[in-house]
Amino acid sequence: MKSAVETLNPTRVRLTVEVPFEELKPSLDAAYKKINEQVTVPGFRKGKIPARVIDQRFGRGAVLEEAINDALPKFYTEAVSEGELNVLGQPDVDITEFNDGDELKFTAEVDIRPAIEIPDYSGIEVTVDAVEVTDEDVEKSLEQLRDRFASTTTVDRPAAEGDVVVVDLEASVDGEVLADGIASAVSYTIGSGQLLDGIDEAVTGLSAGGSATFTSELKGGSAAGRPAEVKVDVSDVQERELPALDDDFAQLASEFDTLEELRADSRKRLESMKQYDQATAAQEKVLDALIELTEVPIPEKLLKDEIETRTHNLEHHQFPQMGLTWETYLEREGKTREEYDAELETQAVKGIKTQFILDELVNKEKLSVNQEELTEHLMRRAASSGMSPDQFAQAVVEGGQVPMLVGEVARGKALAVVVEAAKVTDTNGEVVDLADEDEDEDAASEDASTDASTEDAPAEGDAAEPEQA
Structure with a gap:
């Protein structure tokens, strides 16, 4: 087999493949065997019909068609491997030349992951809100707790x-x-x-x-x-x-003996929440800055498929659950269909760029995912899905989604590398040291990577196989 690669644009190639007829023999034999198992010819036992009889009764063309359909995926995959291509989605296959006994020639056009140059990201600077918990914040938190015990x-x-x-x-x-x-x-x-x-x-x-x-x-x-x-x-x-806000209430609503202890704990929890929000905001802003710095060609078909998938999910899954139609949904959102479509395309483009950039960073920084990191991520995803960890893990394994989860964790680690190199200051002009919040930072960066890439961009697998000749 011989193959050649022609670059059509930064995200699409055309493979030209030539296969000598003798290399089709295993597929021809498989085609005769398959037909043998499916048909009955008087005078012959099932499965023992000679090839010449099959040719006479059913036509040599049917056998050749079956053989080509069997052989194409293998030769296409070999050509992809030979060309060292990272393909996306299904190829468009066209048989350009084939006669019985002669070589098979076909072309396959397919989207590929574009080559991306990761820029120097050490100069990224972002500003986030300062972590400030006021007395009013604490009292509001206590009032909400008090309201629960009304x-x-x-x-x-x-x-x-x-x-x-x-x-x-x-x-x-x-x-x-x-x-x-x-x-x-x-x-x-x-x-x-x-x-x-x-x-x-x-x-x-x-x-x-x-x-x-x-x-x-x-x-x-x-x-x-x-x-x-x-x-x-x-x-x-x-x-x-409402119960009185006193020591008795503190003992009723918490493990603390006094109201002041409860108030101090409320302040501490609010500070932790705002620190987590600050870390998340920092990562989102750093990611936006990195995307702005990086040139990322977008495969047109990948973008089109992602938009169609999102729209289909909205119409056929979310709308029925919420009892909505396009008319009522757009009215609720205060948008026209054109505005919605424009926003959807923007989100999809960002998601695809994010996945490409972070995957490239994973390779560049040689990042890996260990079992402990994968387990922690699985636990978080299970909690957000409302499933038990065992149920979620079983669904992931049965759905063949383990590589997807590994990718999410790896992208989260890649984003954390960029955030660590960036300069993050708060609105008070103070430098924010996210290293002090390692655990929260890791969780937030994985979440940011998941939200921006896995949900906004379709999963990409290995070389997809053509389904027909």
């Missing part, structure tokens, strides 16, 4: 903001009550905004036994996105009572 008491008065009302709901569209538009004994805190638009105004001022109707756009169900007339019946009005 108790309710039934009161004989009209409902007001902050009260909990127990209601029955009945939604109608075009005068007909929806089968899935009925709900009973729903507890709702007035002012929380966690139910239908318009319900706060409808129930405020109602006492137990009171009713009202209001119009609201349904957020889910069979009539999602449509305006409905909603009847609400109040069966109970309850006043929320």
Whole structure:
């Protein structure tokens, strides 16, 4: 077999492959064997039909077609290996010349991972928000904790903001009550905004036994996105009572004995959260700067496929779950379809560039992933997916996604290398030493790499095989 590579552009090549007829013999033998197992000819046992009889009864052309379909993937893969190409996706294959007994000639056009020159990133400088926890932040955190331990008491008065009302709901569209538009004994805190638009105004001022109707756009169900007339019946009005903010509360809500100890712990936790947010922001800004410095050609087909995949997932998976259509989704987002498409393309381009750049950095810096790092990443991914580590690990193995997880960790480590070399200062002009937060930094950099590459760019495998001649 002979092959040659022609570069069409920085992200696409054309392979020209010539295969002597004798090298097709194993595939021809396999084709005769396959046909032998599938057909019956009177006078011959199944599987024992001579080749000449198959040619006479079914045509030599059918055998040759079967042989070529069997041989093409192997010769294509050999040509890719010979050309030392890092291909992306499926090739477009065209048989340019073939006659029985003569050599097979075919071409295969395929996208390739572009060659990328990683620039000097040591000069990158970014600014992030300073880590500042105010007394107001601490008090707000304590109030939220206090709110979780609130108790309710039934009161004989009209409902007001902050009260909990127990209601029955009945939604109608075009005068007909929806089968899935009925709900009973729903507890709702007035002012929380966690139910239908318009319900706060409808129930405020109602006492137990009171009713009202209001119009609201349904957020889910069979009539999602449509305006409905909603009847609400109040069966109970309850006043929320917050516990006193004292040492007794600290003992009730935490492992601490005093309110001051709880307050100090709240401040410490808020500082840790803001440090994590700061590290994440630093990595995102450093990544943006690195992308800006690096020239990365984008394979057109890869970008097109990624946009189509994202759009398909939105239409066929997310929309049905959320009860949305394109019209209601765009209205909710306050965008036109053109604006959405432009944003989607921008996100996809960034994701593909990120993956290419970080993968190149992994190779350049000779980064590897050990079992402990992979396990830690798997645990984080399992937690974010809502699955147990064992369930997630089983799904990863069965889906052949272990290399994908390894890639995510490696890209996270590559991004951490760049962040370490960059100068990061906060809005107070102080240098931010992310090395003090090694564990959080590693987790955040892996998350940033995952969000920007694996979710925004399609997975890339080894040389893809052509499916037909």
